[in-house]
Amino acid sequence: MKITLKITGMTCNGCRAGAENALKRVPGVLSAAVSLERGEAVVEYDEKTAAPETLRAAVEKAGFKAG
């Protein structure tokens, strides 16, 4: 399963890396690529283990807004 999440609140490359690492730490996430310029994340995950809500929660816990 592959989804694109909107992420707001990222201001620099450190934020980008923080959001990306938060997503990669979620069990079931196969790959995560966050774009600072576009304010979005493309996440590939195993739908048996992870869910969009879990991904959004991880981004918010890292200090950003996810939609």
Ligand SMILES: [Cu+2]
């Ligand atoms: Cu930053």
